[in-house]
Amino acid sequence: MSDTNSGAKKSPDFPVGSRPVVVRGGRVVDPSQDLDARVDLLLADGVVAGLGESIDAPDGAQEVDASGLVVCPGLIDPHVHLREPGQEHKETVRTGTMAAAAGGFTAVACMANTSPVNDDAAVTELILSQARRAGFARVYPVGTVSKRMAGEELSEMGEMFAAGAVAFSDDGVVVAHPELMRRALLYAQHYDVPIMQHAEDLRLTGDGVMHEGEHSTKLGLQGIPRSAEDVIVARDLILLEETGGRYHVQHLSTVREVELLRDAKARGLTATCEVSPHHLFLTDKAVADSEFSTDCKMKPPLRAESDRQALLAGLVEGTIDCIASDHAPHHPDEKDVEFSVAPYGILGLETTVSLCLDRLVHAGVLPLARVIHLLSTAPAKILGVPGGTLAEGSPADVTLLDLEAEVTIDKNAFRSKSRNTPFDGWKLKGRAAGTIVGGRQIAL
């Protein structure tokens, strides 16, 4: 189906570097071109100008010494919450994009559950202009599926798309009404954008606050069964089959979700999905071990080891398309309450890269090129935005990675305004060593 309104995704204008840049001496890994070689990279006028061994630096060029580092297409996080407008005590576009840059990301897609929600061009434009002013990373706003996120009527997707939105999601909450999802899948095809779903049947969640299993039983906390997510994904895929369009499941957490997505792809449906690092590396046992730490509380919840293994397998076999942090800042006062009443969500921008490098690459689960693909090329494709590649002419967005650096996660050193992470104190090998956006080196 190709009655799209405008072929090219609007690229928000973002500050461009004034001088050419030579990234010298690094190991360039670009999965989009099957490239893994020790070459230099030339960036000029905001785009990739060339790759080669020992490039001659043009006049006035800046030199970036990438010796000992990996040079890859700028990483893109397709699921973050920047909390602006309306919740600036948790995070702002400025602090959130600073956190993104510190974490090695050159672009993020931000969700719409702000105050007011992003269901119109005005909020979309506000977010974009804040991102431009801050200049730390590109921001691709995701607008709501429904007006006011009330789950009843379609939002003005066209207006938001024209203003720069790249996808639509009511994330934070589910699109519960099946007819609304059907209409959204049909309508979004006019703009050729994905509908992203936070899959959760709230009636099955009930008062649940953690995974329904042996640990919720032992701790006396209400559980969220796997079926709460599975029934929605199953339903939506059946709808997708009727409507066509692009459907993306956010933050996978169950065995069955992986199976459903595998099956859907085998049948040729245009369904994609993401997984977050915390679901790949933690389980519900963390709630017990941490004695009810609210830094282990998020939706969907950390689930059992069997789910975790299925998610890793799904990632390895390619059923899961990309990695997304679901960066969800909350003010420390908001999280410093009893587990049962704490808000859901944890940070992710400043821990994702180190976790993936240590627990996927160094652990031998996935090769480096594949991890870069999951963090860059794949999200770019799903969001329909430029990037995820260092082919000539593509945006000059570059991430530098230090594979060997030993880091200890220190939440008090985060650029994010918030501190809600379960990974504080973790010792990991590998970290982001810098970003370049539009040919500009990002200084923090």
Place this chain on the structure above:
Amino acid sequence: MPPTLEPKKTLLDSKQIRRLVRRIAGEIVEQAGGTTDLMLVGIRSRGVPFAERLAVEIEAMEGAAVPVGTLDITLYRDDLSTIAPQPVVRETKLGQPIDDRVIVLCDDVLFSGRTIRAALDALIDYGRPRAVRLAVVVDRGHRELPIQADYVGKVVPTASDEHVEVRFDEVDGTTDVRLFTREEEA
């Protein structure tokens, strides 16, 4: 017993202890004019075998059984806020009401007097005895409170950092009283 102390000498052997028990039993009965209303209360833990031996002697002398109770004074100690963790509490079992009785508290060693002070406080929570007297095997001095024993097995002058230990073979396998001192400096 603190581990740095070494036994210096045996103050009383089992025969001497048997004799003093007999003597004290006689003194108790003499002062009480018989066994009516008499009751012995052993302070845990080594006051208990002492009280039981006295009861046996008294029964042999007078042909009448005298009741024996046990008293644990842990809950009445005055030093609970300074020691940690809490000492083990054992049961108190007096066995009968103490109102109007002549109670003879029995303890092994009289030292600072604080244990007896605690025992008196405990007894008062159980009722109003006609009189309370005190029998001890050894009085080693260094009183910190104005407390005295009515019946004493032996008065032993000691240094305050020494330690006196009474053993009864019903509980300890042997019967004696020993004096412990600090290890001699090499």
Place this chain on the structure above:
Amino acid sequence: MAPAAETRSAAAWTRKDLLGIAELSADEIRTILDTAESFREVAERPIKKVPTLRGKTVVNLFFESSTRTRSSFEIAEKRLSADGLNFSASTSALTKGESLVDTALNLQAMAPDLIVIRHAYPGAPHMLARRLKAGVINAGDGAHEHPTQALLDAFTIRQRKGRIEGLKVSIVGDIEHSRVVRSNIHLLRKLGAEVTVAAPRTLMPVDVESMGVRAVHSIDEAIDGADVIMMLRIQLERQGRMSFPSTREYFNLFGLTTERMARAKEGVIVMHPGPMNRGVEIASDVADGPFSVILEQVTNGVAVRMAVLYLLSGVRSEDGGEG
């Protein structure tokens, strides 16, 4: 006599807090039960008081209302000569919407020695224990644990049966929402009993066998062979999750009646943490009948709580809580 001889038992109590049974060793549990023996006798004297906690301040923080547990703690505190301060859900102090953290900081400023807390949410006592120098006693946190209840239950069983090891204990009722059952499972298993939990399928939590118990869905199976039958209170109005249609149906399906007790083992005892719903989980004649030790549980509750207060008051801590 220098009181040195028996100050240390096999497991001297060294924890600042009593937050649950799950983390205790069998020896620590026995220390509490043994200490409670000595305190039982205080209730039988003419003057039911000992000066042991004189001058100590105990704060009773009851965010959830509770007559039974709170008055049991209050009596225990008075009998130990402690000064008890009561904050309950109905007093303005706790309803002004102050966060638990702020409540804790304000309490700290009053320098209490011990805090007894009952709260609707699991983990609330742990939050206080981390922040406060005072020892924290969990008097029930949501559906998580109620350690002093399990201790007094064990004390009662030991008293009646002489032991816990090898006994078959059945716990019947709304297992999913019960903190009493969780604490009891931990304690009974640590002391070597075999535990069966019985509930209708809609009131049985997921994966309960992972706690080391047998799960059955009929009360008859629970009664068969049991040395101890522990009934739990059913509060259908609390569920709100469509778990059970009516109390009448519950009584018919799962109520403990004299007819059902006919299949019970010789010497069986029936327990209930209270308050009872007569005619819902337990028939009146069983509650008042010869197998019931329900009132003994209440008496023992005071002794056990005195033991807990006594043991915790002996633990000094320089800074707030565990490192």
